[in-house]
Amino acid sequence: xKLSFRWYGESDRISLEYISQIPNMYSVVTAVxxxxxxxxxxxxxxxxxxxxxxxxxxxxxxxxxxxxxEDIKLGLPTRDKYIEAYKENIRRLGxxxxxxxxxxxxxxxxxxxxxxxxxxxxGSTSLVYYTEQLExxxxxxxxxxxxxWDSSYKKEDLKHLFExxxxxxxxxxxxxxxxxxxxxxxxxxxxxxxxxIHPDDPPWPIxxxxxxxxxxxxxxxxxxxxxxxxxxxxFCTGSLGADPNNDLVKMVDKYSKMGRIHFMHxxxxxxxxxxxxxxxxxxxxGSLDIIGIMRVLxxxxxxxxxxxxxxxMIWGETGKPGYGLYDRALGASYLxxxxxxxxxxxxx
Ligand code: DNO
Numbered sequence: 001x002k003l004s005f006r007w008y009g010e011s012d013r014i015s016l017e018y019i020s021q022i023p024n025m026y027s028v029v030t031a032v033x034x035x036x037x038x039x040x041x042x043x044x045x046x047x048x049x050x051x052x053x054x055x056x057x058x059x060x061x062x063x064x065x066x067x068x069x070e071d072i073k074l075g076l077p078t079r080d081k082y083i084e085a086y087k088e089n090i091r092r093l094g095x096x097x098x099x100x101x102x103x104x105x106x107x108x109x110x111x112x113x114x115x116x117x118x119x120x121x122x123g124s125t126s127l128v129y130y131t132e133q134l135e136x137x138x139x140x141x142x143x144x145x146x147x148x149w150d151s152s153y154k155k156e157d158l159k160h161l162f163e164x165x166x167x168x169x170x171x172x173x174x175x176x177x178x179x180x181x182x183x184x185x186x187x188x189x190x191x192x193x194x195x196x197i198h199p200d201d202p203p204w205p206i207x208x209x210x211x212x213x214x215x216x217x218x219x220x221x222x223x224x225x226x227x228x229x230x231x232x233x234x235f236c237t238g239s240l241g242a243d244p245n246n247d248l249v250k251m252v253d254k255y256s257k258m259g260r261i262h263f264m265h266x267x268x269x270x271x272x273x274x275x276x277x278x279x280x281x282x283x284x285x286g287s288l289d290i291i292g293i294m295r296v297l298x299x300x301x302x303x304x305x306x307x308x309x310x311x312x313m314i315w316g317e318t319g320k321p322g323y324g325l326y327d328r329a330l331g332a333s334y335l336x337x338x339x340x341x342x343x344x345x346x347x348x
Pocket of ligand 1: 064065102104110111198236265310322
């Protein structure tokens with residue numbers, strides 16, 4: 001596995017130097033952030049990110065994300081121009097040596113939590129999702145601010161978007177995803193780039209919007225939409241793991257054997273009756289079998305990218321919810337240690 005770490009570009013408070021000091025760190029995971037969704041990324045911006053990364057001794061091989069324009073998800077006639085721009089981004093990133101592009105196909109919202117700073121007994125804070133809090137949230141009242149949330153939407157645009165999504169159910173969303181994949185995957189073959197879809201987080205419909213990358217059955221269907229290795233997954237344990245019906249070890253085993261996992265997001269969560277709480281990465285802190293997941297990856301010779309996912313805020317750190325340095329670095333080190341131990345065990 002290639003250990004990697006998300007970096008939000010030059011405005012990130014966490015320096016590339018710090019990231020490179022985490023043992024065994026291989027690649028950054030980053031993106032061009034100052035270009036609106038649906039537009040082509042200037043070559044200079046890509047080259048700059050690459051240079052900064054490589055100067056710090058890290059690889060520039062994973063992009064998270066190239067966001068998909070809503071018109072593509074909605075299947076509007078205007079989608080073709082946005083798909084053309086997407087293809088151009090794939091080509092440009094491929095030219096710059098990028099091997100893996102993470103993206104998602106979630107309507108309107110990226111990942112959703114109901115509270116960003118839930119204090120635990122030890123004084124750390126983390127992101128949580130409680131059903132009763134979600135029920136009180138109204139995405140149309142103009143006050144909602146979520147971590148994965150495009151804050152450039154105006155209240156009116158949002159209303160319109162929600163109206164448009166009334167015509168899009170799961171079937172339609174699958175159809176629109178297929179249309180998109182059929183056009184971009186051939187470009188990926190030429191550009192030597194793997195696409196890695198991020199599951200829906202949480203893996204169930206919220207605010208009446210459809211969700212499709214949620215469980216094994218739907219992921220099987222997704223992989224067949226275009227049956228090419230280039231059409232693969234970001235397997236996010238915390239997202240899929242929020243549904244206790246998802247057998248993560250089985251799924252990781254199956255999809256890594258198929259060579260369809262290009263990117264692993266590993267984190268732990270504690271599943272509750274009314275939602276879930278993000279915890280430290282360590283096996284005993286949450287409900288997920290992190291060691292079991294790592295074991296099948298080692299057994300199957302996984303050589304894709306793997307990153308610690310959201311960290312808690314600890315040691316007084318402040319910053320982007322889920323994306324501080326300290327707890328993610330602990331997570332990286334923990335995952336690296338588990339990996340080394342499992343590999344060692346296998347060699348004996
Ligand atoms: C959350 C992330 C997601 C992910 C996108 C991929 O922390 O895992 O925001 O980057 O869904 O497009």
